[in-house]
Amino acid sequence: MSTLAVHPAPMTRQLGLLLQWQFRRMSQFLPLLVVVQILLAVTTVLGYGLLVGTPPPEQALYLATGASTVTLVMVGLVMTPQLVAQARTEGSLDWMRTLPVPRPVFLGADLALWTLIALPGMVLGVVAGVLKFHVDLSISPWLPVAALVVSLTSACVGYAIACLLPPQLAQLVSQVLVFVVLLFSPVSYPASRLPDWLATVHQWLPIQPMAEAMRASLVSDTFTMPLRSTIVLGVWCVAGIAAATWSLRRRA
Amino acid sequence: MDDVLVIAGLRKRYGKAPKGVQANDGVDLRIGAGQVVGLLGHNGAGKTTLVNQVVGLALPDEGSITLAGIDAIARPDEARKLASVQAQANVPITGLTPRRAIDLVGRLRGGKRADVARRTEHLLDALELGPWADVTAEKVSGGVARLTAFAMAAVAPGALVVLDEPTNDVDPVRRRLLWAEIRRIADEGAAVLLVTHNVREAETVVDRVTILDHGRVLADETPAALIEFSGHQGLEDVYIELVGSGEHAADSAEESVA
Numbered sequence: 001m002s003t004l005a006v007h008p009a010p011m012t013r014q015l016g017l018l019l020q021w022q023f024r025r026m027s028q029f030l031p032l033l034v035v036v037q038i039l040l041a042v043t044t045v046l047g048y049g050l051l052v053g054t055p056p057p058e059q060a061l062y063l064a065t066g067a068s069t070v071t072l073v074m075v076g077l078v079m080t081p082q083l084v085a086q087a088r089t090e091g092s093l094d095w096m097r098t099l100p101v102p103r104p105v106f107l108g109a110d111l112a113l114w115t116l117i118a119l120p121g122m123v124l125g126v127v128a129g130v131l132k133f134h135v136d137l138s139i140s141p142w143l144p145v146a147a148l149v150v151s152l153t154s155a156c157v158g159y160a161i162a163c164l165l166p167p168q169l170a171q172l173v174s175q176v177l178v179f180v181v182l183l184f185s186p187v188s189y190p191a192s193r194l195p196d197w198l199a200t201v202h203q204w205l206p207i208q209p210m211a212e213a214m215r216a217s218l219v220s221d222t223f224t225m226p227l228r229s230t231i232v233l234g235v236w237c238v239a240g241i242a243a244a245t246w247s248l249r250r251r252a
Numbered sequence: 253m254d255d256v257l258v259i260a261g262l263r264k265r266y267g268k269a270p271k272g273v274q275a276n277d278g279v280d281l282r283i284g285a286g287q288v289v290g291l292l293g294h295n296g297a298g299k300t301t302l303v304n305q306v307v308g309l310a311l312p313d314e315g316s317i318t319l320a321g322i323d324a325i326a327r328p329d330e331a332r333k334l335a336s337v338q339a340q341a342n343v344p345i346t347g348l349t350p351r352r353a354i355d356l357v358g359r360l361r362g363g364k365r366a367d368v369a370r371r372t373e374h375l376l377d378a379l380e381l382g383p384w385a386d387v388t389a390e391k392v393s394g395g396v397a398r399l400t401a402f403a404m405a406a407v408a409p410g411a412l413v414v415l416d417e418p419t420n421d422v423d424p425v426r427r428r429l430l431w432a433e434i435r436r437i438a439d440e441g442a443a444v445l446l447v448t449h450n451v452r453e454a455e456t457v458v459d460r461v462t463i464l465d466h467g468r469v470l471a472d473e474t475p476a477a478l479i480e481f482s483g484h485q486g487l488e489d490v491y492i493e494l495v496g497s498g499e500h501a502a503d504s505a506e507e508s509v510a
Contacts, residue, residue, distance in 0.1 A: 007333070007362045008333055008360070008361060008362040009359060009360060009361075009362045013359075014360055017356055017359055017360050018360070020356060021348070021356050021360075024347045024348050024352065025344075025345070025346060025347045025348060026347065027347045028346070028347055090341070090344055091339060091340075091341030091342075091343065092343050092344055094304075094309055094339065095337065095339040095341075095343045096343075097308075097309060098307045098308075098309065098332060098335075098336075098337040098339070099332065099357070099360055099361065100329070100332040100333040100360075100361060100362070101360060102329070251308060251309060251310050251311035251328070252266075252304070252309060252310040252311070
């Protein structure tokens with residue numbers, strides 16, 4: 001092999017190789033991470049069920065569909081910053097950044113991995129919700145797109161948090177986000193229950209549109225995705241991808 | 253000899269004056285194809301900052317970096333295609349075996365599967381890593397992990413190979429094998445920038461030595477020339493004298509400013 005003739009592999013092959021690298025690196029913890037996400041989704045449904053008893057039909061639909069959003073958002077906004085902050089601390093992120101791999105390919109490999117980790121929890125959360133609250137779903141063909149956009153947006157925002165904040169602060173922010181997402185976001189209940197100021201804040205944050213997108217995809221005969229929420233989610237998605245890519249390209 | 257890496261007037265400061273650190277303060281450096289240049293200097297002399305700027309992890313304040321004719325500051329993505337790096341910190345490869353890690357990096361860098369497999373086998377043999385080649389990384393020693401990191405940089409090396417402290421944690425026998433392999437990479441045509449504190453052993457491998465002190469180049473010469481000029485027995489003595497006097501000079505300068 002000539003030492004000078006280095007022509008990086010095509011992007012699709014690099015994506016496959018990076019995925020292989022990341023999968024093998026996480027192979028020990030991967031089953032555990034998937035199990036934790038499943039537990040999170042299922043216990044969100046069961047826990048809220050204990051809190052509210054037997055809910056009226058519309059509230060039951062919120063609870064049954066909320067767990068899937070919570071799982072996707074948690075993986076993106078909580079787990080992603082923690083794993084990226086760890087990679088920064090141990091120096092592996094910087095070394096990976098010296099490889100001749102386009103930054104979107106790095107992002108693509110990580111996002112694919114995190115979406116796959118979240119997927120079983122998302123599905124089983126919905127199943128648990130349907131069984132617990134006896135609701136009927138009407139699944140829209142847009143569901144895969146909605147799940148992908150929610151996963152992509154939350155992971156990109158999480159990625160940017162992890163790359164732009166000092167590692168310890170990023171870990172702390174991700175811990176705070178657990179409470180914000182689980183308790184103070186209109187995911188498993190309607191926004192009308194929030195204090196006015198918090199409801200206004202959520203009109204500009206991505207979590208409420210994410211929940212609306214998942215609800216409208218899972219129970220399409222009852223819920224619709226408001227245009228405003230589509231735009232807010234779209235802007236967050238594009239901004240998240242841009243911020244994550246920029247943070248990977250950034251030079252100290 | 254064709255210059256592979258040309259650095260001119262490189263300045264990089266972290267933080268604002270007066271509290272910040274002037275990590276590189278007008279560094280000039282050239283490495284030709286087939287050359288091993290040793291970059292020596294005390295902790296905090298600016299060696300890793302220099303390396304980070306070459307591979308696009310840090311942005312210089314001033315100066316130029318040309319890598320195989322390409323402006324590495326304006327086009328860091330192109331520079332990364334031309335340079336392979338062994339980082340100062342060990343890259344964790346938990347879950348991978350040394351063979352798998354070397355192979356994956358070789359293919360990521362664009363090597364063909366058969367070529368990479370052959371080269372991986374050669375490196376495992378040359379560094380006597382055979383018994384650990386297929387053992388998962390969590391069960392190998394720090395030295396084996398360090399050699400694996402070297403092999404990951406050497407498997408598809410590119411025009412420039414940057415090695416930041418490659419001998420850390422490596423036992424004396426394998427250090428000798430490692431030095432031979434570093435020399436071989438250069439003999440096959442790559443330029444090698446070798447950051448090391450292991451001055452005595454590096455002396456046998458490097459073609460030229462650049463000594464950094466407080467971000468400035470104190471010396472840039474062949475080991476033989478440095479030894480001859482100084483009248484010392486070996487490069488390590490020359491290094492200690494130069495860096496020692498450099499620190500003294502810097503301290504004196506600070507005192508006079510104060």
